[in-house]
Amino acid sequence: MTEYALEVSEAEIRRYRMMADRARTLEGGIWRSAGIVPGATVADIGCGPAAVAVQVAAVVGPEGRVIGVEPDGSARAAARQLIADSGAGNIELREGTGTDTGLEPGSVDVALMRHVLAHNGGHEQAIVDHLASLVRPGGAVYLVDVDGTALRVLDADPELADLHERYVELHRRRGNDLQVGLKLRQLLERAGLDVELHEGRYLIAAMPPGVRPPSWAARESLLGAGLAVEDDVRRWEAAFDRMDAAPARPTTFAPFFVGVGRRR
Numbered sequence: 001m002t003e004y005a006l007e008v009s010e011a012e013i014r015r016y017r018m019m020a021d022r023a024r025t026l027e028g029g030i031w032r033s034a035g036i037v038p039g040a041t042v043a044d045i046g047c048g049p050a051a052v053a054v055q056v057a058a059v060v061g062p063e064g065r066v067i068g069v070e071p072d073g074s075a076r077a078a079a080r081q082l083i084a085d086s087g088a089g090n091i092e093l094r095e096g097t098g099t100d101t102g103l104e105p106g107s108v109d110v111a112l113m114r115h116v117l118a119h120n121g122g123h124e125q126a127i128v129d130h131l132a133s134l135v136r137p138g139g140a141v142y143l144v145d146v147d148g149t150a151l152r153v154l155d156a157d158p159e160l161a162d163l164h165e166r167y168v169e170l171h172r173r174r175g176n177d178l179q180v181g182l183k184l185r186q187l188l189e190r191a192g193l194d195v196e197l198h199e200g201r202y203l204i205a206a207m208p209p210g211v212r213p214p215s216w217a218a219r220e221s222l223l224g225a226g227l228a229v230e231d232d233v234r235r236w237e238a239a240f241d242r243m244d245a246a247p248a249r250p251t252t253f254a255p256f257f258v259g260v261g262r263r264r
Helices: 010-026 028-034 051-060 073-086 124-134 158-173 180-190 219-224 230-245
Strands: 041-045 065-069 091-094 108-114 135-146 152-154 194-206 251-262
Touching: 010 028, 010 051, 010 073, 010 194, 028 135, 028 194, 028 251, 041 051, 041 124, 051 065, 051 073, 051 091, 051 108, 073 091, 108 124, 124 135, 124 180, 135 180, 158 219, 158 230, 180 194, 180 251, 219 230
Parallel strands: 041 065, 041 108, 065 091, 108 135
Antiparallel strands: 135 251, 152 251, 194 251
C-alpha cells in the first residue's frame, strides 16, 4: 500500500476528533440507513486514532461491536489511548490494511472507510472489493472521501498559500487521487454492490486555534520528497501561530463525498 503521508500528532488527533464529532452529527441519518444502528457489527478500516470508531461504538451500543483496523503502529497506540479515555468497551483494535484486514468474509454489517482511499493510489478498487467481501448479505460498504484539490480557506495567512499546493503535488507524485470522492459510485458498482447513495457535501467550519490541516501533518513527507525545506516548515509554523492569535478565525471550505453500497 502507499505510504501514509500524515504524521500522527496531538494536533492531528484534535482534528480527527473534531471531524468525528461532525460526522456523527451531519451523517447520523445516513449512518442509520446504512446499518450503523444499535447491535450492529461495524468494521472501521483505516481507523487511525479511532476517533470515528469511538463515535460509532456509542451508536451501536453495548450489544454492538466495532472492529478498528489500522496498519500504522503510532496510530494504533493513539487509538488505544483514545479508546481507553472514552470508556468504550465494545471496540476491538487490529493491525491490518485496506486489502488485508484479517477479517472473515461476510462477518460484519457495515464496512466503513473514511478518508483513506485518497492515500492509496492504484489500490482503490482492490480496497473497495475487499470491503465488499467483508459485509454480510444485506450489509453495506460506507465510504467517505474528498476532492482535496478543491479545499479553500478564507482569511488564511498568505504565507500558507504554497503549503496546500505542495501537498497536492506530493499526492500527485505518489500516484494518489485527491479527487477520489468523485468516483465512489464507480468503485462501489465495480465491487458488485448496489449503490444506494453517492452525494457530495461542503463542510464549512471555522478552524479552532491549534487545529492544523492535513497538509501540515504531511510536513515530514514534504521534506522527504524534496517539496519543502526546513525554512518552509518554520515559515508555515509561524503563519499558523499568527492565525491562532488572530481575533478572526479562518474558515475552511472542504468538499467531501459519501458513498453507500449494499451487498445483495
